[in-house]
Amino acid sequence: MTAVQDTAQQRLAAAPRPGQGAHADSVAAFVPDQSRAERRTSYDVADFPIPGGREEDWRFAPVDRLSALFQVEPTDESRMMVEISAPQAAEISEATAADAVFGSVLRPADRASAAAWAGAEKATVVTIPKDVELAEPVSITIRGESDAGSGLPRINGHLIVDVGRFAKATVVLSHQGSAQCASNIELRVGDGADLTFVTVQEWDDDAIHLAQNDALIGRDAKLRHIAITLGGKIVRVCTNARYDGPGGSLEAIGVYFADAGQHQEHRLFVDHEAPNCVSNVEYKGALQGDSAHTVWIGDVLIRAAAEGTKTYELNRNLVLTEGARADSVPNLEIETGEIIGAGHASATGRFDDEQLFYLQSRGITEDEARRLVVRGFFAAIVNRIGVTSVQAHLMTAIDKELSLSMGPASAGSASAGSASAGSAPVSPGPATDA
Incomplete structure (x- = not known):
């Protein structure tokens, strides 16, 4: 374990155990492992057993087809292409596990994320200096190249976006081609900053992608996180957001469209741990074809210290044909009654x-x-x-x-x-x- 990992694990171990006083919607009365905040995070892949499909976090996923991404493997650099287009004011660099920025926001919450952490030798870092406003988006495209003789390439993606105080930027990350990809994304939005982050999953039909996106939102900062999933055989995007000071705002938008045989899963955890913060989540999806399957899980935790919170989450699904299935589970845990408002809604229907x-x-x-x-x-x-x-x-x-x-x-x-x-x-x- 590296020094960076050891320090991060010590911080996690010292954190208070939330959830005991929570009121939970969509789940039963408090039981420790039912609280979203009680679920394990670790940088060590050995701390996560290989999922069998009965675990709460994996019960909707086709885990029998994900075994390769539960193991630590190096990235096949020869069959991965990365293209970056950025305005001159944006700083593009690389970081390794020895650098403080590597893992400063990320908390791996499952075996795939921990395996990606261990397998990634470096991360791409996008830095927006304080007070800088970008006129054009930063565009990053990751493409996997398949090989009939060698199967799908393994990609361990790691992207860090660091937006300085009072800066404003848009970053668009696109995934294309064929690969078995496990990826981690770290978003740090400084005090008073404004970041729009778009992640597009437009893989070929044979690709498998398990992703974790972690965001830390500063005081009076704004984050718009937009997830778009259109391609891939199996795509699972877990987005976790927490607040580093009062006045932060999160808008999480999702659009997805699943065809026959595709599994698309989006999981969100919004951790309100600072007062007077806002979160608004809206995901919409359509699905068609035999065995098309979409999953949306929305978890929101309002901790005791998060007075003045305002939060709402909404998921709507449109089923276009027979044989398709949409699962939608909103969850809300509240540890304080001193909030402005909290709610969630879900709807799935046909034409x-x-x-x-x-x-x-x-x-x-x-x-x-x-x-x-x-x-x-x-x-x-x-x-x-x-x-x-x-x-x-x-x-x-x-x-x-x-x-x-x-x-x-x-x-x-x-x-x-x-x-x-x-x-x-x-x-x-x-x-x-x-």
Whole structure:
């Protein structure tokens, strides 16, 4: 174990054990291992048994197909390509485990994250100096190259984004190609800073990706974390956010679209440990095809010291065909009653027959009506992303997904690059609100 790991483990061991006084929605009364804050974090892969599928964190995942990512293996550098485009004001560098920035935010919460930590010899570091505002996004693309004779390459990704005090930046991370990828991301948002971070999973159909994104939000700082998952055989993104001072704000947005045989899983843990902070979580997904499976888990913990907290989380899923399954589990733990508000909602449904009838009664074919309904379902959340190039690409990708089940769009239908044009508002039904 390195000195960096040892110091981090000592900090974790000394931390108070939260949860005993919590009120929990969506779970039973307090039992220590039911509290999200009680779950283990460690930099040592040996501290995590190999998942068998019955553990709470792994009960939805096809663990029998993930065994390679539970082992420590080096990155296949010869079959991994990394491209970085950044404004001149952004500083791009590398760090190793000997550097203080490496692991300063990350707390591996499962075996895959710990294995990625151990297998990554270096990390890419994006530093935005204090008071700097970037006019253009930092763009990072990671691509795995498959080889019929050697199978999928192993990638241990490690990205660190450090935004200085009162700085403002957008960082877009894209994953493409074929790989077995275990990755860790560390986001540090300094006091008064503003970061928009977009992670795009657009892998080829054979890729497997297990990711952990950890964020530390400073005093009066803002983080917009946007997760977009469109490709890959199995993709699991765990996002954890905590606050380093009062006044911090988190907006977590997610968009996903699963096809036949794909498993897409998004897990969030928002740890309100500072007073007067805000979190707003909204994820939307669609799924189609036999055995398409999406999972969304949203955990929010409001600790006793986090008075003045305001939090809400929402997940909506639109099931487009038979044979697809969406699981959605919002959880809320509250240790203090001195909050502004806290709630969550979840809804999963199919096409609204009344909406389809309305559109068809105006001469629109059934397939085009369905396409408009799906575009309308995604339009509002896509427009909130705030990165024009990402929004246009996402709507084009959604249209491509729809063409698999509905055929290509007819002439004169909605523009592929617009999230608002040619779309009809839709809801998968009333949300289950708590």
